[in-house]
Amino acid sequence: MVTLIFLGKLADLAGEDTREVAAPLDWDGLLALCDTPLADEISGERVKIALDGDVLADKTTLAALAGSEVALLPPVSGG
Amino acid sequence: MVTLIFLGKLADLAGEDTREVAAPLDWDGLLALCDTPLADEISGERVKIALDGDVLADKTTLAALAGSEVALLPPVSGG
Amino acid sequence: MAISVQLLDTPFNPGALVGPFTNAHPGLGGVCTFVGEVRGGNGVEALELTHYELMTRPGMKKLASLAAQRFGLMGLLMVHRTGVMHPGEPIVLVSACAQHRRGAIDAVDFCMDHLKARSWFWKREKRSGAGPNGGWHWIEPRADDHTDLARWQ
Amino acid sequence: MAISVQLLDTPFNPGALVGPFTNAHPGLGGVCTFVGEVRGGNGVEALELTHYELMTRPGMKKLASLAAQRFGLMGLLMVHRTGVMHPGEPIVLVSACAQHRRGAIDAVDFCMDHLKARSWFWKREKRSGAGPNGGWHWIEPRADDHTDLARWQ
Numbered sequence: 001m002v003t004l005i006f007l008g009k010l011a012d013l014a015g016e017d018t019r020e021v022a023a024p025l026d027w028d029g030l031l032a033l034c035d036t037p038l039a040d041e042i043s044g045e046r047v048k049i050a051l052d053g054d055v056l057a058d059k060t061t062l063a064a065l066a067g068s069e070v071a072l073l074p075p076v077s078g079g
Numbered sequence: 080m081v082t083l084i085f086l087g088k089l090a091d092l093a094g095e096d097t098r099e100v101a102a103p104l105d106w107d108g109l110l111a112l113c114d115t116p117l118a119d120e121i122s123g124e125r126v127k128i129a130l131d132g133d134v135l136a137d138k139t140t141l142a143a144l145a146g147s148e149v150a151l152l153p154p155v156s157g158g
Numbered sequence: 159m160a161i162s163v164q165l166l167d168t169p170f171n172p173g174a175l176v177g178p179f180t181n182a183h184p185g186l187g188g189v190c191t192f193v194g195e196v197r198g199g200n201g202v203e204a205l206e207l208t209h210y211e212l213m214t215r216p217g218m219k220k221l222a223s224l225a226a227q228r229f230g231l232m233g234l235l236m237v238h239r240t241g242v243m244h245p246g247e248p249i250v251l252v253s254a255c256a257q258h259r260r261g262a263i264d265a266v267d268f269c270m271d272h273l274k275a276r277s278w279f280w281k282r283e284k285r286s287g288a289g290p291n292g293g294w295h296w297i298e299p300r301a302d303d304h305t306d307l308a309r310w311q
Numbered sequence: 312m313a314i315s316v317q318l319l320d321t322p323f324n325p326g327a328l329v330g331p332f333t334n335a336h337p338g339l340g341g342v343c344t345f346v347g348e349v350r351g352g353n354g355v356e357a358l359e360l361t362h363y364e365l366m367t368r369p370g371m372k373k374l375a376s377l378a379a380q381r382f383g384l385m386g387l388l389m390v391h392r393t394g395v396m397h398p399g400e401p402i403v404l405v406s407a408c409a410q411h412r413r414g415a416i417d418a419v420d421f422c423m424d425h426l427k428a429r430s431w432f433w434k435r436e437k438r439s440g441a442g443p444n445g446g447w448h449w450i451e452p453r454a455d456d457h458t459d460l461a462r463w464q
Contacts, residue, residue: 052212053216075299076277077299086431087361087449088435131365150363156434172333184399189348190346193343195342197339198338257350259345263419263420266343267416302413
């Protein structure tokens with residue numbers, strides 16, 4: 001399994017903080033798992049993706065294997 | 080009388096912190112009251128003079144009347 | 159050089175942390191401390207900070223090391239709250255000690271700018287009232303935070 | 312807006328001043344505090360700060376008002392020691408609170424630069440040892456202090 005972590009307002013959109021999904025998981029697979037508003041948000045340039053704690057330079061190259069954690073990171077809130 | 084106040088290292092040179100001198104007191108009168116090393120130091124551009132708490136823009140215009148306080152201010156020490 | 163990074167989910171007392179931190183660095187020339195608190199006003203009743211443990215703590219440690227090195231610090235203390243807070247409660251504390259004031263003050267400034275614009279925290283506030291103005295709202299990033307950050311590049 | 316300026320000839324505890332100062336300003340966004348201490352090392356045994364009462368206190372008050380206005384502060388606390396101090400003792404404390412961090416941090420930076428380069432304090436230190444290296448020595452101004460000051464003009 002791969003663990004998805006939804007941070008900030010993405011958790012509201014997803015309706016949950018985490019979700020376990022089947023491994024392996026790539027970018028198209030991730031979008032296919034999300035309903036339209038969430039997929040649109042994740043596709044936006046302000047959302048970053050981290051694989052096991054490292055931000056991907058290009059999130060469309062996502063390739064998560066079993067046991068890994070994929071975090072969906074909206075812009076941080078600042079002051 | 081006029082009160083002279085020697086601050087910082089000028090107090091060491093003067094051998095005292097304050098001195099009461101006859102009023103009125105002008106720039107030449109002040110220099111005449113001081114021995115050579117002290118007069119040289121006071122004449123230097125880094126020493127400022129305050130009359131009753133106000134720094135004189137041009138210390139050679141000093142004109143202190145009876146009851147006033149003349150402070151001799153070497154450069155402040157900083158950090 | 160002692161670096162301490164703390165993520166806390168309960169209230170903290172800045173004075174109780176800064177005193178021992180200062181005393182632990184004999185020979186210092188200056189200590190600069192910034193404490194940010196939850197602002198009241200505008201009907202704000204509470205603030206919630208969420209974070210991503212796997213990235214937040216390593217990110218803060220990296221920032222602290224970077225600042226300690228860049229500003230030649232003797233010590234750096236960085237504390238951040240998470241969870242639900244109320245107006246007046248401290249959210250963040252950065253305290254830096256150094257031989258000279260410039261390093262201590264600049265380090266605090268640098269750390270705060272980076273914590274605000276670069277750290278993995280998400281903030282929402284609960285506002286009083288009914289309707290769309292009341293309840294919980296996510297806080298969007300401010301342009302100022304990125305301008306502040308650019309000063310260090 | 313509360314401004315407090317204190318000239319003290321006995322030791323003070325920064326934490327005991329900053330806690331009540333912070334609590335006196337509910338609704339603040341941030342508090343920045345700098346504390347300068349007598350540095351040890353280089354055989355320094357003591358530091359003596361003399362001042363000129365007639366000018367020092369009014370000068371500090373003027374500086375405090377200027378900073379409060381320039382940086383939109385909610386409160387400013389400025390404390391300076393005079394007399395003989397030993398390594399580790401606080402010499403100066405500036406604490407500023409404001410709605411936003413930028414004002415609080417910049418105000419502390421501004422006040423420290425001006426206190427160092429523009430205030431009516433004279434400093435001498437007592438160094439250990441015999442001969443011309445030991446005993447009391449007046450501290451001359453540092454070029455850095457004037458460079459720091461120029462940033463605000």
